Amino acid sequence: MGRPHIPIDTLSDILSWLPVKSLKRFSCVCKPWRSMLENPTFIAQHLKNSALKTNGGCLLLTGFDRRKLDHDMFMFLDGKLGVSACLSVPIQVEYGVKFLGSCNGLLCLSRSFESDYLLWNPATKQHKQIPSADPNNGEPDNSFYDAFVGFAFVAETNDYELVRVAYYCYSDDESMVALSQVYSTSTDIWREIDSPLPCYFHQISGCYKPCRLSIHWTPANVKGSLYWTAYKFVGESEVNVIVGFNMVEEVFCELAMPELRRTIAYGIQPVELKGSLGLIDYTPS
Incomplete structure (x- = not known):
């Protein structure tokens, strides 16, 4: 038989x-x-x-351990907060690691205060180093100030991509400029895009200040678009807004912020909730 x-x-x-x-x-x-x-x-x-599946987990990044020169990453079971795994990131760091987002089990990380990025699959222990996004390729003669990065899977192209908004500051008058780039895993290169941020530059005291995306939270990934909380200048005042980026059309958009209990957006976390965009308002007690 x-x-x-x-x-x-x-x-x-x-x-x-x-x-x-x-x-x-x-x-x-x-x-x-x-x-x-x-x-x-x-x-x-x-x-x-x-x-x-409905028994998804959540992630928590612990504090920086200078003895190990890395971060430990804990994976918790949903609702139970029991540690199911404790993993160390596969890169050596000096000042810590930033968590930039997750998609389909892949995590996007960066070394703090640096412009290089890493895609990591904790389940398979495999990782991919992303080429540096901050060479002086046609960029203005100024100094790097800050950058904000989003990570998403683009179903239309079956590709994982990163979008990066980098701010540069002119040393002569402290004016700021924003440079937008997109990275694709299929091509393994960064390319500059023409779509400007929807919150236009505003002149204050002789300096041009762009819309600033929130550095405190990762963007929400909702149906092929990424969303950040941000602020822009209207007159001499700061106004909270939501900035979106369509990964397929590669364009930015601006959404009005709903009425909140606070006047600044620093404590507002954009999230994806069952296919819709949501906001979590963190109010210190």
């Missing part, structure tokens, strides 16, 4: 519901299994099935 045979379609459907840790072990069974698990169609189905 021969061994029972499981049709490849049935096997693929069963495996597509398993966690990545199990799939990593099963990829060592035989070459056909490994080929199936690395197939883009299977990967897409696995991501789709994972999105249907």
Whole structure:
């Protein structure tokens, strides 16, 4: 009597519901299994099935440990806050690590105070170093001031991309300029885009100040667009707004901020809630 045979379609459907840790072990069974698990169609189905699960987890980045020169990353089970894993980031750092966003199990990180970025899959322990986004390629003769980065998966191109808004300050009059760039994992390069920030530069005391995106929170990733809380100048006053970036059309937009209990947006976290854009208002007690 021969061994029972499981049709490849049935096997693929069963495996597509398993966690990545199990799939990593099963990829060592035989070459056909490994080929199936690395197939883009299977990967897409696995991501789709994972999105249907309701027992998702959350992430917490702990404080910087100078003895290890890295951050520890804890993964908590939803609702229980029990530590399921404690992982160290795969880069050596001096001043800490910034968490810039997550998508389909991938984390986007950067070294604090630096302009290089990393994509990391904690489940497989694999990571990809992103090329530096801050060379002097046609940029104005000024000094780097700050940068804000968003990370998303673009379904239309089946690609992971980063958008970066970098601020530069002219040394002569302290005016600021903003440079927008997009990175694609398929091309592995950064390119400048022409779409300006919707909050136009405003002149105050002889200096041009652009719209500032909130440095305190990662952007919300909602249906192919990223959203930051920000402020702009209207006259001599600062006005809170929401700035969005469409990853497909590569254009910025401005949304009005709903009425809040606070006058500044520093404590407002944009989030994705069941496919819609939401805001969490952190009010110190």
